[in-house]
Amino acid sequence: MSGVTQFRRKARIAISDIRLQGALEGATQKFRTGRTAALADLPDAGALRDHFKAIRQATIAQLADHLETFERNAQASGAQVHWAADGDEACRIITGIAQQHGVKLTTKSKSMTSEEIGLNDALADAGVEPVETDLGEWIVQLAGEPPSHIVGPALHKTRQQVAELLSKEAGKELDADDIPLLTAEARRMLRQKFLDAGLGISGANIGVAESGSIVLVTNEGNGRLVTSAPPVHIALMGIEKIAPTWDDAAVWLSLLARSATGQPLSVYTSVVTGPAKSDDIDGPQEVHIVLLDNGRSKLLNTPFEEVLQCIRCGACLNVCPVYRAAGGHSYGSHYSGPIGAVISPLLFGLEKHAALPQASTLCGACLDECPSRIDLPRMLLALRAEEVESGLIPLPERLLERAAARVMGNHRLLSAAGTGLRLGQIPLAQGETLNIPRRFNPAQDRRLPALPKKSFRQMWRDGDLDE
Amino acid sequence: MNSRHKILNQLRSNGRAAETPGPWRSRRQFDDLAARFADALTAAKGECRRAGSLDDALDQLHQLLRELSAGKIVVNAEPPFIELDLPSRWPDFQWHTVGQSDGDLRAFCAAATVGLSGADAALAETGSVIVSSGPGRSRLATLLPEIHLALVPTSSLTADIFTWTAGRQGVLPANQIIVSGPSKTGDIEQTMAIGVHGPKRFIVILYDEG
Structure with missing residues (x-):
């Protein structure tokens, strides 16, 4: 309780x-x-959403097949695919890869799934320093707080609080009113981390089954850096984030940023299909994809299956x-x-x-x-x-609900209760509204209408409702 | 393999037959793809310049590089740059041609003012340019420099992401990026700030091929 x-x-x-x-x-x-x-x-946004719902429903109903197709194609592109039944297993897989490569520093692109499994703590315990690189996510990491919004993790922080956190990190006083300066300082401080990191960790907005690709959207460019600069990239993806085809992924992308931030597309949509090819100029030598269940598969075929359609916008x-x-x-x-x-x-x-x-x-x-x-x-x-x-x-609430059900199920009790409340409200009533005690109305912005003198039944009986 | 089987079995035993709907077809019809592209890119805080020909585009590029007082410039060895040999044409700047110049590409990109690229395709609806990794095409060249500058022929324009995915063929590159503006964030009090981790300016010179 x-x-x-x-x-x-x-x-x-x-x-x-x-x-x-x-x-x-x-x-x-x-x-x-x-x-x-x-x-x-958008032309026909309503129809597009209906179409998207149909895609998501059908994909989830046959998720096993789509995941196998995704795995096969991802492996064909050279990526390594891992399956994690729960958060602990996913953390073990990821810290294992980090340790195997002797990684001391890893840069991360914002991932709610990684928050879900407590990956940063697991990395730190394994001697790997995780650095969040989405500005909002870095701010809450520096503050030692969880994100407060799926898309805007630090929206609860004022610029003064941000400036304080970044000043400490920069070792100099930063002007809170100069947001471009704060951003530039974050760019400077994190740039070196990107280049020094031995491992990049990202989430995945979409896994496209037909090509085995991971799709990642960011506005800052940190997603691109995390998946391009370090020699190893690990993407952590919930098993429900599958789009069977690129046509389906296009529907997904055309709704994701619009629903999240109101942008037609995020600034950077990254498509990662395996590690760098032999004649590529740069990019990671190894790409790992960790498919996370953590309670998702058991929702299939329950009244809650629908929730797997969520794209975290x-x-x-x-x-x-x-x-x-x-x-x-x-x-x-x-x-x-x-x-x-x-x-x-x-x-x-x-x-x-x-x-x-x-x-x-x-x-x-x-x-x-x-x-x-x-x-x-x-x-x-x-x-x-x-x-x-x-x-x-809680017991008091159950008793209250039971009493309410009793009263509402009996017209005599109901009218008696009405009379009681009309009398009871007298000390609080101010004209047609009730004066709510400050304790229940700290900002003094709530209004509650007082019960009218007559109940509906009374008005009906007295003929007040005729024409 | 244990978890793999466990997850797949669970999904399979509770899954069911379902018909996936066919592809969504674009409902966009732009009279002027180039104009829409320019508008959308500008709305996303990018910059679009129009050129009547590749020569015109190069003149504008040269002018722009001088205005920017560009020091180091990294250029992807891809169309339209392959046969242009910009480093000999404009020796006033310090050049790194991807896959051809000596020296550390990563360090050069990190210190470069401008990264020059072409484009696989461009989406009119959203003002987006699509760049890929591959031989002569560095990911960092369009990411680490202060400015990403793309030369894009109007022939590579398509209406939107739906017409783009419908027309895609062949094996995907290891890395493909849809760029829709300069790097930005709203993470401090929802105030938009440009240039967090990626390029601070994203400039496209959209040219007609003569």
Whole structure:
């Protein structure tokens, strides 16, 4: 039950943090506006999303075949393919490759999957220094924090906080108001790391089965550097990220950046098909692809199979009223927002993440936004039902719900309750609204209408509703 | 092999027959591919110059390199540069021709002002240029220098990513990049900053072939 209280405690702190609220609203609004404009620019975006959903559904239904095709073609291109049943196995495979090559320093391109399995800790334990190279991801690494958004890991940080972290790293005072300077300093400091690293580690946005290619999108160019400069490249990919053909990958790419940041395409889309060929000028001599299950395969053929269609664009976070108020860290999982509220319990245990299916208003905005039209509200409800069945709901809440069901099932009780509440609200009522105690309304921005003098049933009886 | 079997078995026992939809065909129709390309690239903070011929493109390139006070220039040995021998033509700059010049390519690229490349293809919809690895084509040459400058013939333009994937053939290079602007980030307070890890400027000279 500690999970439930933890979410509420963290969310309460987040909600009263005016600065964080500003950052969340600014960032998510920017993402939302960008996405809307980018999709509006597409001819037939709705049909394209339907088509994408159909591709994702069919691919997941036959994932075993597609993964085998992917493996065969990746191997034919010279890449080495590894399979990891869980996060520990993936970490062992990756640290093993690093140690085998005597790697002391590895540069990493942002990967939520690597966050999911705690790869950085595993690398550090194995004596390999991992350096995140996506600017936002590097900032949270320097701060010792998890990312707070799938696409914008450091969106909760102010420029002052960023400047402080980077100043410490640079050994000199950097002006927080000069964002181009902060960026230039990050470029300078990380450039040497790229060139010195013995290993590059990336995620994979897409694995294209028909050619055995890994597709990686970044805006900064770090994805290109990580996969081009070091002698060895390891890509970590969730098994669900398969596109059978390049035509399918094109649909995926045309929706990914538009949904995530509102760009028609990310600045760099990298396609890696095996290690450098014998007559290539540069590039890694070895490419490894680690296919990670970690709880995904067991979702097939369950009411939660749909969640495997997710492409981690983060669009559902940006529209979610709970994410926008509570922020990513409240969720206590690397995956936050509506998608995080569904996959965290599914992949890492309902008991551990019992609060998350509750962290939703079921408003349905996430479903409207999702590029592959994943029905997250339906799954949130299904998880809530499972929680009730497994007794994961706190006792006071269960008693309250039971009482509510009793009252609503009996018209006498209901009208008695109405009368009681009308009397009870008198000390709080101010005209037509209720004065909410400060404790429940820290920013003083919430309004709750008072119960009207007459109930609907009373108005009906008195004939108030006639014409 | 154990995990491989475990994962595949699990997926297979719970999988089912499903019909994958056919390919999505582009619904884009641009009257003027070159104009759309230029607009889209400009919107993405890239720069597009138009040239009436390869000679015109080279004149503009020369002018541009002088304006930039380019010191070191790395050039991929690929069309349209292969037979042009720019290093002898414009000896005022310090050149490295990929696969031909002596010296450490990586160090040269890291210190270079400009990386010059051609393109496999260009996407009008998004203002993107596609570059590949291969003989004479360095990945770092278009990545480490301050500026990536591409000479792209209008004949390589295609409408969008769908027309591009539909027309693809043959074996893929080990590395292929779709470039859609200069390197950028919004990671500090959602404020766009240009030039994080990749080139700070991305300039395309789009030329008609005479």
